[in-house]
Amino acid sequence: MTRSRLYRTPAVILKRMDLGEADRIVTLFSRDEGKIRAVAKGVRRTTSRSAGHLEPFTLSDLLLAVGRELDVISQAATVEAFREVRENVDLTSHAYYLAEVVDLLTEDRQENRAVFDILVASLHELSVAIDVRLVLIRFHLQVLDALGYRPELRECVNCRHVIEPDRNHFSAVHGGVICPVCGPAEPTARAIGTSALKLLRFIQATHGERAVTAPPHVCREAEALLRDYAEHIVERRLRTPALMARIAETAP
Numbered sequence: 001m002t003r004s005r006l007y008r009t010p011a012v013i014l015k016r017m018d019l020g021e022a023d024r025i026v027t028l029f030s031r032d033e034g035k036i037r038a039v040a041k042g043v044r045r046t047t048s049r050s051a052g053h054l055e056p057f058t059l060s061d062l063l064l065a066v067g068r069e070l071d072v073i074s075q076a077a078t079v080e081a082f083r084e085v086r087e088n089v090d091l092t093s094h095a096y097y098l099a100e101v102v103d104l105l106t107e108d109r110q111e112n113r114a115v116f117d118i119l120v121a122s123l124h125e126l127s128v129a130i131d132v133r134l135v136l137i138r139f140h141l142q143v144l145d146a147l148g149y150r151p152e153l154r155e156c157v158n159c160r161h162v163i164e165p166d167r168n169h170f171s172a173v174h175g176g177v178i179c180p181v182c183g184p185a186e187p188t189a190r191a192i193g194t195s196a197l198k199l200l201r202f203i204q205a206t207h208g209e210r211a212v213t214a215p216p217h218v219c220r221e222a223e224a225l226l227r228d229y230a231e232h233i234v235e236r237r238l239r240t241p242a243l244m245a246r247i248a249e250t251a252p
């Protein structure tokens with residue numbers, strides 16, 4: 001008799017990939033175990049009962065069986081399908097984006113309840129938001145914070161002087177704002193407008209819990225800056241394993 005250990009957890013489906021004739025590998029962010037890649041068996045058959053519960057960005061309650069390499073999804077039930085988001089192409093693309101950011105910024109099996117909560121809350125917010133850019137800004141700031149990449153927005157990351165409303169810069173490489181004195185000498189710095197900086201600081205300080213509005217161009221600037229920063233973190237994170245593999249290859 002084969003022994004299997006089962007565990008149950010709510011999870012948001014991040015992405016899926018076909019495997020063999022009828023199976024899929026599903027990447028999900030679970031509340032209790034962090035990011036998991038699991039096998040959904042027979043899910044591409046028309047008779048599958050799980051398929052509808054394993055669509056991207058669905059929040060599902062899953063029962064998983066511990067496998068030798070990948071765990072196996074043995075039951076799935078939708079908790080929240082985010083129907084309003086799914087019925088709108090623009091919102092759908094935003095939901096895919098949230099899922100992609102969580103996938104890229106997190107590592108397997110690192111439990112992070114805050115990231116799970118932020119993802120679920122942001123998917124809810126997308127369906128009711130007046131300005132989806134503000135949802136993305138809030139999401140980025142909170143996820144970065146929860147993963148230990150909180151951008152420094154109060155002090156110059158170079159000289160530690162308090163940042164004043166001035167011609168400031170932002171450096172994704174250094175993870176924060178650079179003052180007008182240090183800015184010109186820092187090749188990785190880009191200009192950041194005072195309004196965009198104020199918006200980011202407000203959302204960071206209030207943990208996104210207070211209502212805020214901003215003109216579209218300010219939201220665009222703030223969002224682009226956070227996106228750059230997140231992309232930079234992903235590259236930095238991914239470069240290390242590649243480098244380690246290269247070193248291992250060349251080692252005698």
Ligand SMILES: [Zn+2]
Pocket residue numbers: 156157158159160161178179180181182183
């Ligand atoms: Zn400085």
